[in-house]
Amino acid sequence: MLIARSIAELRQHLAHSSRPAFVPTMGNLHAGHTTLIDRAKPLGDCTVASIFVNRLQFLPHEDFDSYPRTWEADCAKLEAAGCDVVFAPRETDLYPERQTVKVQADPVLGDILEGEFRPGFFTGVSTVVMKLFMSVFAGKAEGVAVFGKKDYQQLMVIRQMVRQLALPLEVMGVETCRAADGLALSSRNGYLSEAERAEAVQLSLALRELGRDALAAADALHTHLPALEAKAMAGLRQRGWQTDYLTVRRRHDLQAPQAGDALVVLGAAKLGATRLIDNFEI
Known part of the structure; x- marks a missing residue:
């Protein structure tokens, strides 16, 4: 399993891939994430997972600083799941300057439910996902990105973004993984x-x-x-x-x-x- 710490390293690793299959994560991985890797593997010629805790999608009072970072355990799980490349950019690499250009979700979809209770959340999500997509899929004729349905509204926002911006990739939703008692894994x-x-x-x-x-x-x-x-x-x-x-x-x-x-x-x-x-x- 290869590890890329910068966009340049990632693109070098993906130089010979014609159809990457991509699973974006914020790390602290559980069985739901490895299920996404399992679903992604047959869909492309190189399976890529990102680990990046995105500051833009956290409100000031939320848990950005305390969000669990479990790098070694995450890499072990990804390697065991058969992931080919881990993209773990430094914040300064993904955001080399203050991010003033942002992707705004359609307010009809993005300002309700999660968007109402977490203002700006989907702008942060859409912006980082677009940057991740451009890092993974730049120069590719096609690709696939795999997301869990637990974040249902997020999946819809990303699908709308991909559709309206004519990005050359498919967005697949995977059913929520649950514990034995029915609790959604998170x-x-x-x-x-x-x-x-x-x-x-x-x-x-x-x-x-x-x-x-x-x-x-x-x-x-x-x-x-x-x-x-x-x-x-x-x-x-x-x-x-x-x-x-x-x-x-x-x-x-x-x-x-x-x-x-x-x-x-x-x-x-x-x-x-x-x-x-x-x-x-x-």
Whole structure:
């Protein structure tokens, strides 16, 4: 497994690749990340993973400085998974000057849900992903990037960016990996205490129940949905959670659903000091 610490090194390593398969990460890897590598491997002629904690997508009060950096363990997991190249740029290499040119997500998609509760988040995500794409895919006629569906809205924002900017690559979404009890795997699960870890599965259970209630409402979903969402959030709050949103949206644009729409249920809530997100297509 090759390691590239700069864009120039990365491009040198990828000189003979005609179709890279790319998995961007922020490190602190778990089984969900290695599943993405497994899915990426047959899709290209060189499997690339990035490890970069992106300052631009963290709000001032969030955990950029304390976000776990587990370099040696991450490399061991990537090598065991069969990754060919790890791109781990220094911040000064990816951002050699103050980043004043940024990629702004469509506000209709990017300013709702996560974008409402984390203003500027999708600008930071879109900007760094574009820079990573340009680092990996520059000069390539085609490629594929693999993302997990746990960050559902992020996946949609990236797909829209790739589509509208006519980037020559495919964006693949992979189903969320879960623990045996149903908790979505996340690097931030490591922040949970033992008691919080036992409680954390309640977010996914609440979302599943909301999804069942939404399907039961059928043609009257638009009328009943606000009450169903309020009930789901109240149930978590009674258990000590701080809820940002538990909501049902139509899949293709995350707007309010109408009868007959394909649906996704999404949630974000804080348990103790740890904010968790999850979703299910229903």
